[in-house]
Amino acid sequence: MGKIVALLAGLLFGMGLLLSGMANPSKVLGFLDLGGPWDPSLALVMVAAIGVALPFFTWARRHERTLLGGLMQLPQRRDLDGQLIGGSLLFGVGWGIAGICPGPALVTFAAGYWQGALFCLAMLVGMGLHAGYEWQRDAKRRPA
Numbered sequence: 001m002g003k004i005v006a007l008l009a010g011l012l013f014g015m016g017l018l019l020s021g022m023a024n025p026s027k028v029l030g031f032l033d034l035g036g037p038w039d040p041s042l043a044l045v046m047v048a049a050i051g052v053a054l055p056f057f058t059w060a061r062r063h064e065r066t067l068l069g070g071l072m073q074l075p076q077r078r079d080l081d082g083q084l085i086g087g088s089l090l091f092g093v094g095w096g097i098a099g100i101c102p103g104p105a106l107v108t109f110a111a112g113y114w115q116g117a118l119f120c121l122a123m124l125v126g127m128g129l130h131a132g133y134e135w136q137r138d139a140k141r142r143p144a
Contacts, residue, residue: 002068014107020045023107025099025115032096 021027022045030039064072095101100108100119108116 002070005068013103014110017104017107023100023104023111025104027099028095028104029099032099 017023020042022042027039028042030037031042033039060066060072060074066072091101098119100115102123105116105119105123109120110116
């Protein structure tokens, strides 16, 4: 049952990305271009997304179990560290250059666009490099 719910949630998210224009790099770049012909429509999408998500997150903070009976898993850390700040900066620069982020990249890849495939490939390489870095860093910390 949980996998079906996850599939339906993913499909709903993908349709939302398509309908809102978030999967269209030129629309995203128009939103990010504050010095040019700025397109504020994605700001409305973000505000609407916060409005939809807020009651569910409020509910989730007050419960230990999900509606399907699983353990509620919300982030516990609240501090800022170099990895979070660096990752956020890297994400923002990539989003600004490409006009696409991971969710819309999967949608454009599934729709058959080569740009989505290229982005997903680059994303996988970056994830692999990060995993290798983390593994090497943790290996140095382990006692010999």
